[in-house]
Amino acid sequence: MRKSFKLLPLAAALVLLTAVLFGCGGGGGGGGTQGKIVGIEPGAGIMSATEKAVEEYGLDYQLQDSSSAAMAASLQKAINNKEWIVVTGWTPHWKFAKWDLKYLDDPKKVYGGEEHVATIVRTGLKDDMPEVYAMLDNFYWTPADMEAVMLDIQDGMTPDEAADQWIRDNQEEVNKWIPEQQAAEKGTVTLGYVEWDSEVASTHVVKNVLEDMGYEVNAVSVDAGIMWTSIGTGEYDAIVSAWLPGTHGDYYNKVKDKVVNLGPNLEGARIGLVVPAYVTIDSIEELNDVKDKFQ
Numbered sequence: 621m622r623k624s625f626k627l628l629p630l631a632a633a634l635v636l637l638t639a640v641l642f643g644c645g646g647g648g649g650g651g652g653t654q655g656k657i658v659g660i661e662p663g664a665g666i667m668s669a670t671e672k673a674v675e676e677y678g679l680d681y682q683l684q685d686s687s688s689a690a691m692a693a694s695l696q697k698a699i700n701n702k703e704w705i706v707v708t709g710w711t712p713h714w715k716f717a718k719w720d721l722k723y724l725d726d727p728k729k730v731y732g733g734e735e736h737v738a739t740i741v742r743t744g745l746k747d748d749m750p751e752v753y754a755m756l757d758n759f760y761w762t763p764a765d766m767e768a769v770m771l772d773i774q775d776g777m778t779p780d781e782a783a784d785q786w787i788r789d790n791q792e793e794v795n796k797w798i799p800e801q802q803a804a805e806k807g808t809v810t811l812g813y814v815e816w817d818s819e820v821a822s823t824h825v826v827k828n829v830l831e832d833m834g835y836e837v838n839a840v841s842v843d844a845g846i847m848w849t850s851i852g853t854g855e856y857d858a859i860v861s862a863w864l865p866g867t868h869g870d871y872y873n874k875v876k877d878k879v880v881n882l883g884p885n886l887e888g889a890r891i892g893l894v895v896p897a898y899v900t901i902d903s904i905e906e907l908n909d910v911k912d913k914f915q
């Protein structure tokens with residue numbers, strides 16, 4: 621009895637010593653400290669893609685959870701100090717207009733190629749709200765359109781102000797989305813989205829168009845996983861934030877038999893690892909050689 625009590629602290633000390641000597645959780649091969657990739661919200665498709673990239677390229681890097689806003693703030697800080705930083709990035713995004721950035725080459729194509737953003741609606745919406753369905757089906761814009769809204773929000777407008785401004789600047793285009801047959805009875809439309817800058821922009825444009833048509837709109841911001849399960853259960857009427865075929869492929873496959881895919885609302889989207897242009901590497905394959913620069 622007494623003997624084992626004495627051994628316990630000794631065992632704990634040994635574990636501690638081992639951890640100190642071998643650097644708890646660090647290393648994984650090349651030695652030294654791991655590099656750091658600044659990520660965004662844990663549920664984002666780009667986060668699972670990056671975990672896959674770390675594995676497939678054997679990167680001695682740690683992917684850090686964060687938020688889209690915190691990622692942008694880290695980028696700003698690093699650029700102010702001319703420090704190296706690698707973040708999970710995507711297009712369309714205002715950061716490319718604000719700073720000189722580049723994607724790292726991805727020869728293994730872990731991040732897929734060009735993507736589109738699709739509009740997904742719940743089963744039954746077409747019968748319940750035909751003109752809402754028609755408007756959502758017609759909704760289509762370009763990366764430049766989306767960036768204009770994102771930049772206005774970044775420059776201080778609220779998402780509703782920026783969306784409203786864009787609609788007024790593009791009223792002719794927007795009028796083409798609105799069906800001629802207007803329902804006598806309007807109702808409430810629920811849109812689900814995630815607080816990603818691109819999705820804040822698109823969701824608020826659609827929200828404001830529907831409001832102009834006389835509907836009440838709830839734009840509900842949630843985690844990506846919840847957005848996808850809730851469109852599957854029909855709790856939301858629509859999402860305009862489905863990044864396909866790659867980024868949200870797994871989420872989509874789980875609900876695709878229960879929802880209606882209205883096809884692309886934007887083409888020319890992309891995800892990957894992004895660095896400031898002054899960073900002198902060009903490929904994900906080079907990251908391990910310079911991990912000390914990405915602390």
Ligand code: PBE
Nearest residue numbers: 664665666710816863867
């Ligand atoms: N994003 C923006 C999302 C999709 C839209 C690239 C951050 C994601 O990774 O899931």
